Amino acid sequence: MKKFLTLTMMLLLLCGLSCSVALADGTEIDAIVTIADQNGKLALSAEFIKVTDIDGDGKLTVNDALYCAHEQKFSGGAAAGYLSEMTEYGLSLKKLWGFDNGTGYGYYVNNAAAMSLADEIHQGDYINAFIYTDTTGWSDAYCYFDAGAVGAYTGDSFDLKLTAVGFDESYNTVLKPVEGATILVDGQAIDTTTDKDGKVTLSFDKKGFHIISAKSDSMILVPPACRVDIMEKEEPPVDKPADDTPKTGDTAQLAIIAIIAVAALAGIVLVKRSRA
Numbered sequence: 001m002k003k004f005l006t007l008t009m010m011l012l013l014l015c016g017l018s019c020s021v022a023l024a025d026g027t028e029i030d031a032i033v034t035i036a037d038q039n040g041k042l043a044l045s046a047e048f049i050k051v052t053d054i055d056g057d058g059k060l061t062v063n064d065a066l067y068c069a070h071e072q073k074f075s076g077g078a079a080a081g082y083l084s085e086m087t088e089y090g091l092s093l094k095k096l097w098g099f100d101n102g103t104g105y106g107y108y109v110n111n112a113a114a115m116s117l118a119d120e121i122h123q124g125d126y127i128n129a130f131i132y133t134d135t136t137g138w139s140d141a142y143c144y145f146d147a148g149a150v151g152a153y154t155g156d157s158f159d160l161k162l163t164a165v166g167f168d169e170s171y172n173t174v175l176k177p178v179e180g181a182t183i184l185v186d187g188q189a190i191d192t193t194t195d196k197d198g199k200v201t202l203s204f205d206k207k208g209f210h211i212i213s214a215k216s217d218s219m220i221l222v223p224p225a226c227r228v229d230i231m232e233k234e235e236p237p238v239d240k241p242a243d244d245t246p247k248t249g250d251t252a253q254l255a256i257i258a259i260i261a262v263a264a265l266a267g268i269v270l271v272k273r274s275r276a
Contacts, residue, residue: 028052029060029123032148033069034225036130038099040140042187044073045211046148046225051121062107063091063117065127074098084117091117096131104132106222111144113165113173130222141166141219143178145212145226153233157203160226162194162214181221184213204230 031051035044049069051060067078074081074097083095093105107114107129109121121127126148132140146161162178177198182189194200194214204210212226 029121031065031121032124032126033065034126034128035069035097036223037097038101038131038133040133040220040223042211042213042223042225043097044069045213046126046227047073049073057118059120060122061117062109062114062119062121062127065121066093066096066107066117066129070097093117093129096129099131101131101135104135106130106132106140106142108142111165113142128222134220139220140222142222143214144224147226149227149229151229151231152204153231154205154207155203155233157201159199159201160212162198162200162224164219164221178214178216178221180218181214181216184215185210187211187213189215204228206230207232
């Protein structure tokens, strides 16, 4: 478990260090952007996006992050896939990933519902946007894993917890574990589901990069995304047999050899004298 936590922290630290130069002048940051399309599928899975102040309001916002994500990742750029405009409710989302369904969009920053596209963001923030698939009951449930990025060695297991965001009758946020969700690895379902606490244990035998997501038969989940980087486990060093050859500084063995040599020489001398 300690190795898993250490690798995760190293992964996140490296992600932050990779763009420290861009942060120096305050004009550009990296955000981790995930977008789910109108079919409830991951169109963008925890991608690192360079974010600049595209609307010139003097700050970096959710709107900037989503615009830049489309500019960098959507075929045809932001002009073809993204649209936001001012309405009576403020800056509002009108098109996401090339799809316009009116007002059926949601967006979260670090797994908390954003108040507006104009909400300010910072280096390393997670931006998750989605298109509602249920435009009648609006029952799509935003959910997330307790880790956005994981680093682990081949063969080592690690745990993830899946949590859904809901609201009570007073529109206060209510968090609850997602039980029985099927885990997806790179979009393919595996024979693993979350337990009653929303937890799942995973491991991989080969090194590589994966996106972990989830789906449910009992509720409409906004697909979560967790980046997993599996590294080759280093083999432990092989123990070599002890070398009995005297080494420099091995005074004990040298002293024994010297004593034996002196004793042998003395014996030879005594024998010669007795014969004489």
